[in-house]
Amino acid sequence: MSNYLSVSGCQHQDDGAKRIYHLTNKATVIEYPRLPVRSRFQFYDPRGNKVHTNGERVAMKQAVERHKKLWRFE
Known part of the structure; x- marks a missing residue:
């Protein structure tokens, strides 16, 4: 993936499960x-x-980790 990925939305379901x-x-x-x-x-x-x-999986996971760090998820 050549472009910079970021999270555009997040949903929490089943009480965070x-x-x-x-x-x-x-x-x-x-x-x-x-x-x-x-x-x-x-x-x-x-x-x-x-x-x-x-x-591709590494790039997607890095985008998720950046989002979690920004919004202080566990």
Whole structure:
């Protein structure tokens, strides 16, 4: 991904058990904070397909981490 990603919206569901992050390129990241670190994130492209490319996943996760740091999420 060549452009800079950031979070454009965030939804908290099930009393914080599920967080849905919407990115500026229309992609989606779903986080389950109570799961282990390896299986915590699920990455989807704008069409709803899972993202398997490691470089794209890293960029998406970095955008989520920046958002969490900015808004002081755990």
